[in-house]
Amino acid sequence: MRDLRIVFMGTPDFAVAILKKIVDSGYNVVGVITAPDKPAGRGRKLNESAVKKYAVSQKLNLLQPTNLKNTEFLNDLESLNANLQVVVAFRMLPRAVWNMPTYGTFNLHASLLPEYRGAAPIHWAIINGEKKTGVTTFFIDEKIDTGAIILKKEISIGDHETVGELHDRLMYLGATAVTETLELIKEDCIDTKVQPEQELKFAPKLNPENCRVNWHASIDNVYNQIRGLNPFPSAWSELHNDQQVIPVKIYDVEKEISRHHITVGKVVFSKKKIRVAVREGYIVLKSLKLSGKKKMDAQSLLNGFSFSSEAKML
Numbered sequence: 314m315r316d317l318r319i320v321f322m323g324t325p326d327f328a329v330a331i332l333k334k335i336v337d338s339g340y341n342v343v344g345v346i347t348a349p350d351k352p353a354g355r356g357r358k359l360n361e362s363a364v365k366k367y368a369v370s371q372k373l374n375l376l377q378p379t380n381l382k383n384t385e386f387l388n389d390l391e392s393l394n395a396n397l398q399v400v401v402a403f404r405m406l407p408r409a410v411w412n413m414p415t416y417g418t419f420n421l422h423a424s425l426l427p428e429y430r431g432a433a434p435i436h437w438a439i440i441n442g443e444k445k446t447g448v449t450t451f452f453i454d455e456k457i458d459t460g461a462i463i464l465k466k467e468i469s470i471g472d473h474e475t476v477g478e479l480h481d482r483l484m485y486l487g488a489t490a491v492t493e494t495l496e497l498i499k500e501d502c503i504d505t506k507v508q509p510e511q512e513l514k515f516a517p518k519l520n521p522e523n524c525r526v527n528w529h530a531s532i533d534n535v536y537n538q539i540r541g542l543n544p545f546p547s548a549w550s551e552l553h554n555d556q557q558v559i560p561v562k563i564y565d566v567e568k569e570i571s572r573h574h575i576t577v578g579k580v581v582f583s584k585k586k587i588r589v590a591v592r593e594g595y596i597v598l599k600s601l602k603l604s605g606k607k608k609m610d611a612q613s614l615l616n617g618f619s620f621s622s623e624a625k626m627l
Contacts (some may be wrong), residue, residue: 315416315499320395322346326363327484328401331421334488335399336371340495344374344393346403346511359579360421382407397498399491400453411453416498418453421491424516425449425465427508430458431516435483436476439541441514442533445469446479448487452505463497466490469624475565476542519546526550526563528578528626532593536568550626552603554581562624564608565599580624587611589626 319342321332336342345368353360361369368375374393378386387409398418400406403557411418425433426449431437438446447467454460466486470479497503517523519542526538526548542548547562575581575590588595602608603618 315396315501317341317397317416317495317499318343318393318395319495320344320346320393320414321364321401322398322403322406323364323401324348324362325402326401327423327480327487328403329363329367329490330484331401331488332364332367332397334492335495336373338492338495340492341624342373343395344376344390346376346378346390348404350375371517381410381578387413391451397495399488399495401491405457406453406457419450419463419494419498420453420458420460421487422449422451422458423480423487425509426451426458426462426465428514429516432518434516436519436541437479437514437516439470439474439476439479440538441541442537443470446483448483448490450490451508459508461507463494463505464490468577473540475540477544521545521549524548526626528589528591528596530591532568532570532591532596535591535596536566539563539566547602552624553627554624560604561604562608563598564601567597567599568592568594569597576625578625578627580620580626582620582624585612586616587620 316334317340319335319340321335321342323332324347328544345364347364350359350361352358352359364370364595376386376389380386390410396415398414400418400420404422422434424438425447427439445467447465449465450463451460452463465583466489468482468486474532524542524546526535528535539548543564547564549562552559552561573590577590579590580587581590581595589598598611600610601614
């Protein structure tokens with residue numbers, strides 16, 4: 314049985330749940346690597362990563378390098394004398410880092426590799442209408458998300474599940490996957506599988522262009538895109554209302570399938586409901602945020618905002 318000395322690398326809340334599970338399971342975490350503090354907000358106050366806050370609360374040894382190739386950082390990392398590194402929601406590592414420990418460096422990725430390699434696998438699984446997804450642990454190599462697979466865990470995706478809901482379920486599934494992987498490495502009984510060269514679907518970084526709603530797509534595609542971006546970073550569109558063009562973030566929606574002859578994108582509203590016409594029916598907007606206003610439900614918005622008879626989403 315191996316005596317593991319672990320360095321953990323991660324930044325957001327997703328990574329905290331995994332680090333907490335490792336610590337609570339009694340593993341020896343000799344160091345934590347996370348992003349440097351970043352100024353945020355109007356006061357430009359330094360914002361600490363979620364992983365840093367947890368590491369400090371547990372009095373874990375913490376490093377926050379700005380450059381992973383920096384000689385001083387590499388020396389500090391080597392001095393921790395770790396024999397295994399665990400990476401969750403961090404950045405791409407140089408070879409000098411991932412190749413350092415005796416037992417290697419493994420990553421947790423929130424998809425069933427080789428599908429959905431890339432930066433936003435949870436979002437794209439929903440956007441593309443997948444019925445299942447999962448998590449994968451694999452040993453890091455020179456490329457992104459291509460290393461030898463250690464284990465996978467699969468779950469189904471609900472027909473109406475949002476990315477926020479799926480994110481949390483995968484976070485806890487990932488914590489289990491990582492601790493099971495640690496146990497396999499500890500017992501020296503891993504059986505890795507080389508990933509195939511080809512990949513069918515990719516999970517590129519989200520940006521304003523691919524988060525903008527295409528109202529001319531099928532009703533299922535529009536619905537999946539919006540829930541696959543809810544609540545973060547959120548789907549968006551432009552409301553053309555009389556002479557105004559207002560950016561709108563869209564959150565909770567429903568779909569209504571029906572025949573109509575209304576122009577795609579036209580806003581159809583009543584005292585309680587806001588609907589946007591699409592090809593096979595309507596997308597019902599249940600919560601949204603107009604630029605300059607707070608996020609609110611449809612009825613609250615209707616109480617204080619006037620839609621013109623020609624209002625449309627573009």
